[in-house]
Amino acid sequence: MTDDDIPETFHVSTDEQLRAVSNLTRHRIMAVLRFEPATITQIAERVGLAKGSSSYHVRLLERAGLVKVVRTRKVRGVTERYYAMAARAIVLPDPGEGGPDVLMRHAIADLEAAPADGERHVRMAHLRLTGEQFAELGARLRALADEYLELSDPSLPDASLAFALFHPGPSTQAGEGGK
Template structure:
């Protein structure tokens, strides 16, 4: 299915939507739908769930407006529904001071579940001017955008996650005990 008619971004704004994307299983279902629509059976196989569990999570995502039925067809008297993301990208609200970043928690869980031989992880501690910080953020975003445009749904999935940030003073998150 062409995605030309999809909105560019879906902005998560309600509590129901935030709860829907905060669940790791639903995050993985949305990832499975990022390139092409799929049926409940196909989603279950991609994510490694029972069909009933997949159906439950897809219904919650659909109710929150994050996925939608884009096509139906009759198969042996049963209507098969194909689901797709509601937009090309999902924008999450800023977690606020001291709040957990849902996207990074899910990315870390996906990283930990990935085969070790297929990981490229690096952390670098930098000292940058404000201008260098801004330039690096723009370059990272442009690189991610460039490779996202090259994505081919017939190839295996790969995830790129980056976080450029100033650590909390003293290396301790705000609100945590000493």
């Protein structure tokens, strides 16, 4: 299987798939497989899991259709399987139940796992916007992310971008002292 054979996107559409991507350990496994195929042993080493745990999580991802075996080879009489992502990008339901929660938990887990001495740009801002400004900002953020996605070069170091523009619930706004 070549990189050209890998579909561009995989749309998460079933409860089984959503449960599979919701788990942070499985998210870390998918991150390992993002750029190159790996065996259960290699995945276990890179994620810091026991081989049995790694195998269990990979089987769940495979059953959900998110990863697949891309090649096998015989090593001392045992068939070694190399797993890879089923697509270049995993698309969560929008706004499917649990979708934004899963996305933000994964973004936070990735940020926490990033080297502490690495360059980061992290900011949270509480804004007061009209409905029109809110829609415009959302569109601009999506367009900017899409623009840089088009510029993305697989030979360059990986960078992650996550953003969330939302209206907080009433309890969050009340906690600000009504300001």
